[in-house]
Structures are given as structure tokens and as C-alpha cells.
Amino acid sequence: MSSPSVAPSPARVSAPPDAAPSGRRANPWLTLIAVAFGLFMVGLDGSVVSIANPAIGRAFDASTAGLQWVTNSYLLALAAALILGGKLGDRFGRRTVYLVGVTGFTLASVAIGLSGSIELVIAFRAVQGFFGALLMPNTLGLLRAVFPPRKFGMAVGIWAMVSSVSTALGPIVGGLLVEHVNWESVFYINAPVGIIALVVSALVLPQSKNAAAADEKFDVPGVVLLALGMLVVVFGVVKGETWGWSSAGTLGAIIAGLVLLVLFCWYESRVAAHPLLPMRLFRSPAVTVGTVVTALNFFVLLGGIFFVMLYLQNVRGFSPVEAGVRTLPLSLASVVASPLGAALTDRFGPRLTMPLGMVLQGAASFLMLTWSAESGYGALWPPFVALGLGVGMVMSASSAAIVGNAPVEDAGVAGGLQATALQVGGALGTSVLVSLIGSRVGSTLGSELTSAGVPEQTVGRLAEAKDAVAMGAAPVSDAMPAQLRAAVTEGSHAAFMSGVHTAVLVTGVLCALGALVSATVLRGQAAARH
Structure with missing residues (x-):
């Protein structure tokens, strides 16, 4: 059917x-x-x-x-x-x-x-x-x-x-x-x-509106638990890039947020009137x-x-x-x-x-x-x-x-x-x-820059610009020779x-x-x- x-x-x-x-x-x-x-x-x-x-x-x-x-x-x-x-x-x-x-x-x-x-x-x-x-x-x-x-x-x-x-x-x-x-x-x-x-x-x-809801007691603990749980989980995800995904801070935040959300579900189903x-x-x-x-x-x-x-x-x-x-x-x-x-x-x-x-x-x-x-x-x-x-x-x-x-x-x-x-x-x-x-x-920027022909000593300095490369930008300047600028652009874009x-x-x-x-x-x- x-x-x-x-x-x-x-x-x-x-x-x-x-x-x-x-x-x-x-x-x-x-x-x-x-x-x-x-x-x-x-x-x-x-x-x-x-x-x-x-x-x-x-x-x-x-x-x-x-x-x-x-x-x-x-x-x-x-x-x-x-x-x-x-x-x-x-x-x-x-x-x-x-x-x-x-x-x-x-x-x-x-x-x-x-x-x-x-x-x-x-x-x-x-x-x-x-x-x-x-x-x-x-x-x-x-x-x-x-x-x-x-x-x-x-x-x-x-x-x-x-x-x-x-x-x-x-x-x-x-x-x-x-x-x-x-x-x-x-x-x-x-x-x-x-x-x-x-x-x-x-x-x-x-x-x-739900007319029956007017006489209900508002679920303040539920509001707090849900908001905190979501904020803590996503905060852990956001900070995972800078703290490291396996770091204690990242894992701790994500786990703490999940615990709050589980507690929210338990409270909503067993306690909240x-x-x-x-x-x-x-x-x-x-x-x-x-x-x-x-x-x-x-x-x-x-x-x-x-x-x-x-x-x-x-x-x-x-x-x-x-x-x-x-x-x-x-x-x-x-x-x-x-x-x-x-x-x-x-x-x-x-x-x-x-x-x-x-x-x-x-x-x-x-x-x-x-x-x-x-x-x-x-x-x-x-x-x-x-x-x-x-x-x-x-x-x-x-x-x-x-x-x-x-x-x-x-x-x-x-x-x-x-x-x-x-x-x-x-x-x-x-x-x-x-x-x-x-x-x-x-993890790939250094090798991609090297493969593009960027000298080793320059690669070491440019590796610090990984945040810019992660946004799609190549860390080049007008002071660079044209050949080097082209190589840096090629390697940066390949890493991105x-x-x-x-x-x-x-x-x-x-x-x-x-x-x-x-x-x-x-x-x-x-x-x-x-």
C-alpha cells in the first residue's frame, strides 16, 4: 500500500x-x-x-x-x-x-x-x-x-x-x-x-497555545540542563581544533556535556511533572x-x-x-x-x-x-x-x-x-x-610546500601560518620572488x-x-x- x-x-x-x-x-x-x-x-x-x-x-x-x-x-x-x-x-x-x-x-x-x-x-x-x-x-x-x-x-x-x-x-x-x-x-x-x-x-x-499548559509549573531544571549540555558539548567540539581531539580538555568537555544531556533525558522522563x-x-x-x-x-x-x-x-x-x-x-x-x-x-x-x-x-x-x-x-x-x-x-x-x-x-x-x-x-x-x-x-602543509618546491628553511617559517592556510589563504607577500610566491601558493592550496x-x-x-x-x-x- x-x-x-x-x-x-x-x-x-x-x-x-x-x-x-x-x-x-x-x-x-x-x-x-x-x-x-x-x-x-x-x-x-x-x-x-x-x-x-x-x-x-x-x-x-x-x-x-x-x-x-x-x-x-x-x-x-x-x-x-x-x-x-x-x-x-x-x-x-x-x-x-x-x-x-x-x-x-x-x-x-x-x-x-x-x-x-x-x-x-x-x-x-x-x-x-x-x-x-x-x-x-x-x-x-x-x-x-x-x-x-x-x-x-x-x-x-x-x-x-x-x-x-x-x-x-x-x-x-x-x-x-x-x-x-x-x-x-x-x-x-x-x-x-x-x-x-x-x-x-x-x-x-x-x-x-496549549490552554492546559497555563496551569503547569515551568520546567526550570530542564531548561538549565538542556542549555548547559548543548553548550558544553559544542564548546568541546569547537575547542577540539586548538586543544587537540584526544586532549583531556576536549574529551572532558564533550563527555561532561553528554552526561548533562543524559541527565536531562532522565529528569524529563522520571522527575519533571x-x-x-x-x-x-x-x-x-x-x-x-x-x-x-x-x-x-x-x-x-x-x-x-x-x-x-x-x-x-x-x-x-x-x-x-x-x-x-x-x-x-x-x-x-x-x-x-x-x-x-x-x-x-x-x-x-x-x-x-x-x-x-x-x-x-x-x-x-x-x-x-x-x-x-x-x-x-x-x-x-x-x-x-x-x-x-x-x-x-x-x-x-x-x-x-x-x-x-x-x-x-x-x-x-x-x-x-x-x-x-x-x-x-x-x-x-x-x-x-x-x-x-x-x-x-x-599535518600536510610542510610536505605539500616541500613538494611544490619551497626551500626547507622557508617551509619551517611558513608552517606557523597553518591557521591562514586552513582558511584557504596562501601566506605570501609582495617581497617574495615570483617563483617562490607561486610555489607557496601551490603548496598551501594543495594542503587546504x-x-x-x-x-x-x-x-x-x-x-x-x-x-x-x-x-x-x-x-x-x-x-x-x-
Whole structure:
């Protein structure tokens, strides 16, 4: 039979016990338009900074670690508070919390542009991430509350398209602004978008919440345990590059974070009367697999975009706009894949689209193994297309698997669960892949410079520039003879590409495992239901 394996039954998605909205607030498509503005801001900001990072680094003379924190402070704060944001929406009203998130996100964006140091940029990026966490999960919660079951899949497909396209458009928009205005404009652009989002949302969004949650005691220990666990785990991953992956500090941080997360799960399932994250959600294999694959989806996407932009700008020498335009196939593929993925998910369930999306992303990773410092565009665009198609497919499938299988009263927290997986995956992707590249560059730079013809005494001095090489830059100066400059550039780029190949090999293997697990588990669930 071809019925979706994880499609929610009508009884489970009936409207919550709120007063029925009327007029324009009763139109679910106006709700979709309103939340799309906020979603677009968050998605754009998740990737736009990757192309602004070189300019930010030059403006503040920032280190590689500093630039990583510009990205990761945002993603960490977002990931740590997403489930909290969804829970607040369920309790106090999704419309209210969404509007607070849009307002705070917009103000924080302006503050970033006004910052006068890399430390302030990092701090306000964290503030921006927190308000993004109030905004993002309630977009799905609002949609779940207003769309009937037969149209929810289509709404999720459009939601996924907006999320995927905004993320993929980040490098193009960022390139235009950095090249023709300045890096600050990358964040100022959120001001007009945020104002439009506030006006439209105030006019058309209905209020929806879980009425029973108003009398519940808030799960403060759960909030603290979850936030601390996520922060400590990702901090350990981020510091793994400088401390060493086998060092006591790195392993200690990661293990301590995992212990906190295990303690959080135990507390939520055994102690908390009104848990922040109801563990009953994970009784569904579709929810569990959807959460893991969502994290893997953005691990590959955001981590990949980060090093692809370094490759295009620092290795290939393209301007920010030229680099952004060359990634346009990724954006266009996402536009096609999201509604297509939604239609296929409605017809066959996530058991088809989720593994298919993972296969496409794995294919993109393995195709990148063919890249070199001199690759023509014919070698570049096929992985972009495969990656865009895969991301769009997985976004549609995971939304249906996670939010579509949650009780409607838990719609906000289910949206927060998906958004948390998405942002944790993105933070880990950026951290882990950049760390892998840096580690590989550190171990191969000397031999690659020697192979390129750089004298031994010069190799010893240049080995200290491994951080710059890990960003795709060659440590050359105008004072170097032309022949030496060419040799240093060749060796540095070869070391960087060796790091990129290591990173994409890891992502390809992870995608293959994700495809296998999702196909096996979701197919088994479908068979059990027939």
C-alpha cells in the first residue's frame, strides 16, 4: 500500500481548544506568509555570515577561532533555547512569542552592525540567536495549529522551501552587500525585513497555545540542563581544533556535556511533572530518526557552505558576488526540491524522501572529492545541485516526520525539537568540518610546500601560518620572488584541498549511514502499520 507511513491522523491534528479566529486571522495561507518573513531572516543569517567572515576578520584583525565564534555563538544560543522557545509559545501563545522573537532578532541585528570589536559582534550574535530561538519553532507551531491535515504537508513543503532557499541565498545576498556596501549591511538588512514581518504578523496571525499548559509549573531544571549540555558539548567540539581531539580538555568537555544531556533525558522522563521536552515524542521511531537526520542535514549544509565560500574566495580568487553567484544552483535546486519533497512525502511518506535526500547529499560530498585548486566550473555545479536537492527533500520529510507525528498540543515543542536538531547540526557541522580541515592542513602543509618546491628553511617559517592556510589563504607577500610566491601558493592550496577532501569524505560516509538508517527504520514502521 502507498499510504504515508507517518502521516498524522485527523484526530491527532484537530484544532486546539482556543477561540476560533475569524476574518483574515482565520486564513492559514496568510499565517504562512507572515511566518515566512521571520523564517527567512533566521535562515539567511545562518549562512550569510559565512561570506562576510573574511571582511569581518580584516576589519577587526580576528583569528580563525574568533571567526568561528561569530558563527557558533549565534548557532549555540539558537540551539540552546529552541525547545524553550517552542515551550513558551505553547504556554503563552505562539503569536506572542513569535512577535517577541522577531523584535529582538531585528534589534540585535542592528546592534551587530554597530559593534566596534569582534567581541561585541560575537556577543550580539548570541543575543540574536536567542531571539531567533523564540521565533523559529513557533513558525511550525502556528502552521500546525491553523492548517487542516490534508494541507499540512503542502504548508510544510513551502516552509521547508523558504528555510532552504534563505539559507542557500545567504552567500549571494552577503556577497552583493559585502562587495558593494560593507559587512555591516549584511546585518542591517534584517531591519526592513523585521519591520515588515512585525506589521504583517500583527495584522494576520491568530493566537494559538496549549490552554492546559497555563496551569503547569515551568520546567526550570530542564531548561538549565538542556542549555548547559548543548553548550558544553559544542564548546568541546569547537575547542577540539586548538586543544587537540584526544586532549583531556576536549574529551572532558564533550563527555561532561553528554552526561548533562543524559541527565536531562532522565529528569524529563522520571522527575519533571510538566517536562520541557516530553520524552513521549520519541516513542515514535519517525520522530527519533527525523530528529537525527535533520541534524545531519544541516551538519552537511552549513558546514559545507562555510568551506565552499573559503574555497571560492580564497583559493579560486572570486569576489564575494562571484562566489555567491556560483552557488546559485544550490538555491535553485532547493526551490525545486522542497515542494517536490512535500508532494512525495504526502504520497509515500518520509520513508522515501528522507533516504533519497541523504543519498543526494552523500553524492554531493563524494563529487567534491574530485575538486582541486584549479577545477573548472563544470566540476563545481553538480555537487551544488545535488546538495540543494538533498537539503530540500530532507527538510520536507523531517518536518512531516517530527511535527506531523506530535500531538497538536505539543506542536510548538515539536517545532522546537526539529529546529534544535537543525541548528545543533549546523553548529557542529561548521565546528567539526573546519576542525578537520585545520587538523589535516597542520599535518600536510610542510610536505605539500616541500613538494611544490619551497626551500626547507622557508617551509619551517611558513608552517606557523597553518591557521591562514586552513582558511584557504596562501601566506605570501609582495617581497617574495615570483617563483617562490607561486610555489607557496601551490603548496598551501594543495594542503587546504587535502583538508577539504577529508571533510567531504566524512560527510559522505555520514550521509550514507543516514540514508541506510532512515530507510530501514521508516520502512519497518510502515510494514508494522500495514
